[in-house]
Amino acid sequence: MEKIPYKIYLTENEMPRAWYNLRADMKNKPAPLLNPGTHQPMKAEELSPVFCEELIKQELDNDTPYFEIPQEVYDFYKMYRPSPLVRAYCLEQALDTPAHIYYKFEGNNTSGSHKLNSAIAQAYYAKKQGLKGVTTETGAGQWGTALSMACGYLGLDCKVYMVKVSYEQKPFRREVMRTYGADVTPSPSESTAIGRKILAEHPGTTGSLGCAISEAVEVATSTPGYRYVLGSVLNQVLLHQSIIGLETEAALKKYDIVPDVIIGCAGGGSNLGGLIAPFMRDKIQGKLDARIIAVEPASCPSLTRGKYAYDFCDTGMVCPLAKMYTLGSNFIPAPNHAGGLRYHGMSSVLSQLYDDGLMEAVSVVQTDVFAAAEKFARVEGILPAPESSHAIKVAMDEALKCRETGEAKNIVFGLTGTGYFDLVAYQRYNDGEMTDYIPTDEELAKSLATLPVID
Amino acid sequence: MEKIPYKIYLTENEMPRAWYNLRADMKNKPAPLLNPGTHQPMKAEELSPVFCEELIKQELDNDTPYFEIPQEVYDFYKMYRPSPLVRAYCLEQALDTPAHIYYKFEGNNTSGSHKLNSAIAQAYYAKKQGLKGVTTETGAGQWGTALSMACGYLGLDCKVYMVKVSYEQKPFRREVMRTYGADVTPSPSESTAIGRKILAEHPGTTGSLGCAISEAVEVATSTPGYRYVLGSVLNQVLLHQSIIGLETEAALKKYDIVPDVIIGCAGGGSNLGGLIAPFMRDKIQGKLDARIIAVEPASCPSLTRGKYAYDFCDTGMVCPLAKMYTLGSNFIPAPNHAGGLRYHGMSSVLSQLYDDGLMEAVSVVQTDVFAAAEKFARVEGILPAPESSHAIKVAMDEALKCRETGEAKNIVFGLTGTGYFDLVAYQRYNDGEMTDYIPTDEELAKSLATLPVID
Numbered sequence: 001m002e003k004i005p006y007k008i009y010l011t012e013n014e015m016p017r018a019w020y021n022l023r024a025d026m027k028n029k030p031a032p033l034l035n036p037g038t039h040q041p042m043k044a045e046e047l048s049p050v051f052c053e054e055l056i057k058q059e060l061d062n063d064t065p066y067f068e069i070p071q072e073v074y075d076f077y078k079m080y081r082p083s084p085l086v087r088a089y090c091l092e093q094a095l096d097t098p099a100h101i102y103y104k105f106e107g108n109n110t111s112g113s114h115k116l117n118s119a120i121a122q123a124y125y126a127k128k129q130g131l132k133g134v135t136t137e138t139g140a141g142q143w144g145t146a147l148s149m150a151c152g153y154l155g156l157d158c159k160v161y162m163v164k165v166s167y168e169q170k171p172f173r174r175e176v177m178r179t180y181g182a183d184v185t186p187s188p189s190e191s192t193a194i195g196r197k198i199l200a201e202h203p204g205t206t207g208s209l210g211c212a213i214s215e216a217v218e219v220a221t222s223t224p225g226y227r228y229v230l231g232s233v234l235n236q237v238l239l240h241q242s243i244i245g246l247e248t249e250a251a252l253k254k255y256d257i258v259p260d261v262i263i264g265c266a267g268g269g270s271n272l273g274g275l276i277a278p279f280m281r282d283k284i285q286g287k288l289d290a291r292i293i294a295v296e297p298a299s300c301p302s303l304t305r306g307k308y309a310y311d312f313c314d315t316g317m318v319c320p321l322a323k324m325y326t327l328g329s330n331f332i333p334a335p336n337h338a339g340g341l342r343y344h345g346m347s348s349v350l351s352q353l354y355d356d357g358l359m360e361a362v363s364v365v366q367t368d369v370f371a372a373a374e375k376f377a378r379v380e381g382i383l384p385a386p387e388s389s390h391a392i393k394v395a396m397d398e399a400l401k402c403r404e405t406g407e408a409k410n411i412v413f414g415l416t417g418t419g420y421f422d423l424v425a426y427q428r429y430n431d432g433e434m435t436d437y438i439p440t441d442e443e444l445a446k447s448l449a450t451l452p453v454i455d
Numbered sequence: 456m457e458k459i460p461y462k463i464y465l466t467e468n469e470m471p472r473a474w475y476n477l478r479a480d481m482k483n484k485p486a487p488l489l490n491p492g493t494h495q496p497m498k499a500e501e502l503s504p505v506f507c508e509e510l511i512k513q514e515l516d517n518d519t520p521y522f523e524i525p526q527e528v529y530d531f532y533k534m535y536r537p538s539p540l541v542r543a544y545c546l547e548q549a550l551d552t553p554a555h556i557y558y559k560f561e562g563n564n565t566s567g568s569h570k571l572n573s574a575i576a577q578a579y580y581a582k583k584q585g586l587k588g589v590t591t592e593t594g595a596g597q598w599g600t601a602l603s604m605a606c607g608y609l610g611l612d613c614k615v616y617m618v619k620v621s622y623e624q625k626p627f628r629r630e631v632m633r634t635y636g637a638d639v640t641p642s643p644s645e646s647t648a649i650g651r652k653i654l655a656e657h658p659g660t661t662g663s664l665g666c667a668i669s670e671a672v673e674v675a676t677s678t679p680g681y682r683y684v685l686g687s688v689l690n691q692v693l694l695h696q697s698i699i700g701l702e703t704e705a706a707l708k709k710y711d712i713v714p715d716v717i718i719g720c721a722g723g724g725s726n727l728g729g730l731i732a733p734f735m736r737d738k739i740q741g742k743l744d745a746r747i748i749a750v751e752p753a754s755c756p757s758l759t760r761g762k763y764a765y766d767f768c769d770t771g772m773v774c775p776l777a778k779m780y781t782l783g784s785n786f787i788p789a790p791n792h793a794g795g796l797r798y799h800g801m802s803s804v805l806s807q808l809y810d811d812g813l814m815e816a817v818s819v820v821q822t823d824v825f826a827a828a829e830k831f832a833r834v835e836g837i838l839p840a841p842e843s844s845h846a847i848k849v850a851m852d853e854a855l856k857c858r859e860t861g862e863a864k865n866i867v868f869g870l871t872g873t874g875y876f877d878l879v880a881y882q883r884y885n886d887g888e889m890t891d892y893i894p895t896d897e898e899l900a901k902s903l904a905t906l907p908v909i910d
Contacts, residue, residue, distance in 0.1 A: 005466070005467045005533070006467065006533040006534060007467075007533070009464050011460070012460045012461065012462075075544075076836075078460070078461040078462075079461060079545065079835065079836045080836060089530075090534065090608075108563060109836060109837075110832065110836055110837050110838040110873070112875075149833075149836060152832075152833040153545075153833060153834065153836070171878075172627070172875075172878035172879075172882075175878040175881050175882045175885065176838060176875075176878065176881075178882075178885050179829055179832055179838065179881050179885060180832065180833060181833070374634055377565065377607075377634055377635065378604075378607040378608060378635060378636070379608065380534065381531075381534045381535060381564060381565055381604060381608070382564075382565050383565040383631060383634065418565070420567075420627075420631075420875040420876070421875070423626075423627035423630040423631065424627075426630050426631075426634050427627075427630045427633075430630065430633050430634060
């Protein structure tokens with residue numbers, strides 16, 4: 001058997017030509033988006049003031065298994081894809097484990113994460129529709145950077161509402177986005193009605209993804225020629241991110257590797273949903289017997305401590321209702337939380353899979369996450385994003401279990417991005433000033449009390 | 456003919472097994488290092504208090520054409536090498552040029568640059584010699600980060616003296632180095648005799664590579680179990696960096712591409728010397744008729760405006776004398792200079808090649824460099840390091856000349872790294888606050904007046 005290289009690269013010709021829509025193979029489909037007024041499933045025409053036409057089709061289609069990747073998007077992908085599947089030989093050695101650890105590295109592009117996979121697709125469809133620009137929110141900044149890059153490439157306007165705490169913690173994120181030509185506003189801001197309302201009700205708030213989404217949607221729907229785009233949670237985003245899983249599957253097959261455990265971090269679910277797509281299909285069809293694990297921060301534990309229910313996607317309650325594991329749309333992680341993945345809910349697709357028992361979920365505290373990140377950086381040479389490091393932490397835990405049992409399991413995880421813009425958080429960790437936060441049951445009950453009542 | 460892919464990757468097995476020593480094929484050898492007291496060529500035993508044994512051998516060997524890469528270094532390389540040779544299709548389209556542009560991308564590792572190629576080699580030899588640690592200087596921070604990574608991996612102590620202006624402009628660089636376990640001190644500092652002397656003579660100085668080198672050497676020679684390592688200028692560094700050129704050569708040969716113009720940025724010369732090594736050999740041997748261009752900042756123009764003479768390598772005048780194109784060892788670029796490449800001299804190898812007419816040199820002002828960088832970032836998707844952007848600027852100029860003449864030249868340049876830690880400079884550029892600086896003839900005459908007199 002040929003030795004498995006450190007980095008398994010596919011050739012350009014081996015890059016998938018179509019995105020895979022896992023919903024087509026789900027027995028229990030994810031629940032539909034509901035109109036917040038009527039509580040009836042949203043129709044395409046109701047979504048069109050907010051989203052691009054082609055993306056609405058993708059959002060609502062639970063049946064078509066493959067969507068061809070447009071040539072322009074495919075050509076853009078070739079600038080940074082296929083991304084490597086790395087065999088973590090050095091980490092295995094450092095952990096003294098018989099496990100074989102692989103990670104799909106999505107940080108090999110300037111946006112620093114997998115977000116670019118969907119950003120270029122969404123920007124492409126916006127341009128194709130003849131729009132002038134798009135609006136969005138960004139938390140840690142990865143999505144905003146990715147969208148700025150995509151818009152810079154295609155010549156589209158890009159307005160980014162950035163969660164204030166990230167805006168302040170990551171001063172250079174803004175400059176990257178500006179270098180790519182984007183407008184960046186800290187959220188909540190005085191520039192929107194909903195921003196002014198939130199600021200009046202919660203003076204001094206450090207913001208949340210939910211607030212930023214509301215502001216971006218308001219601007220998109222009130223500015224001619226603009227639509228709103230979102231980097232996670234939505235079905236369309238998971239569709240675009242399936243390229244991560246499809247490439248991973250192809251790379252593993254090259255060396256006849258069958259995964260035993262597949263691990264991804266989960267905030268809104270974009271990376272995890274993409275990574276697991278083809279493997280979950282095989283699991284649903286009884287062709288693969290692998291554990292699939294979502295890892296979330298203990299400070300924002302939507303799967304492990306949330307409720308599976310319809311909820312608002314944003315704080316301003318202007319978006320459609322989605323059925324998801326949620327902590328309540330006004331849940332905001334404590335300000336000491338530096339690890340990203342700060343969305344109150346989880347993709348409807350992943351929520352349904354979790355509810356069906358097809359996926360496990362664990363939560364981890366951030367000091368453990370940064371300890372894993374630092375260890376990983378030193379032995380594997382890549383400074384990981386805090387988000388990605390949630391998956392690293394659990395992959396290392398699983399590998400250490402294999403050391404106990406002597407099993408040579410194949411552990412595959414998603415390394416979604418790099419931590420070059422997270423050094424304020426690393427500094428806090430290096431200085432021993434990082435603390436953990438786990439919301440109390442009372443706090444969660446309070447935010448969950450805001451869930452809408454659906455008949 | 457097979458279409459050339461966006462990224463030409465070599466397989467692991469195609470990665471060179473040996474570094475190539477261009478000196479072995481130079482007709483006029485680079486001038487030897489001289490003892491600053493006796494002005495006689497430095498012997499190995501005189502260098503051994505400063506440098507590691509094995510590295511001294513490599514430094515002094517002008518005859519051996521190949522040095523095998525140690526297995527441990529080779530395995531480390533496999534974490535991030537072979538690096539891609541990218542066909543810049545998008546840039547060609549944006550410039551509407553018939554030229555074919557290729558760049559060797561060395562930013563695909565956390566240190567963010569090619570410096571890691573020599574850092575791991577030097578750290579390996581230090582460890583093999585049983586040392587406790589190494590000291591070094593860093594300017595823009597790329598070398599310090601690379602050495603921190605290498606030392607973190609091998610478990611060696613690492614003390615970094617960082618030029619103060621960079622330390623202040625790049626606050627997160629320090630955190631990356633700390634995450635990899637290094638000690639970082641802004642230079643000049645109060646922690647060394649030479650640092651105190653420089654601070655007394657030039658209060659408020661923002662530092663220079665020359666100062667930082669002096670401090671690092673002082674600490675290495677006065678601390679048992681330590682040696683000094685350097686990221687550029689030296690013959691050994693160019694030797695290790697030859698892997699850039701060897702991989703580039705192998706990737707071009709895969710598609711029968713013969714370069715017409717080869718372009719690299721040049722500060723001390725580590726990247727350029729590595730990139731051009733095999734091509735310069737072919738040029739010397741009459742097998743290749745390509746232009747080879749060094750690009751330097753107009754604010755630190757050692758090749759284009761310096762003098763070819765013996766000079767001190769450091770401000771403190773504790774290092775051996777090297778014959779090189781130099782601006783004088785107390786030359787410090789103006790504080791508005793943000794583009795890196797701020798060393799007062801140039802590698803003896805490159806200086807000799809330039810003096811022999813085998814290489815051209817041009818200088819460019821930094822606002823032009825950042826304009827090229829921004830254009831490149833938007834069309835090629837990679838935010839380039841300011842250093843690398845010097846090469847981008849001239850590659851674009853050459854491609855535009857091809858548009859005039861209609862020639863489909865093959866232009867190859869080195870994209871040495873990424874600009875994630877250079878966003879203060881990008882911000883200044885984005886805000887229109889960046890200015891250019893070109894030293895006057897009087898200023899250069901003043902710093903050149905400090906050259907030592909050699910019989």
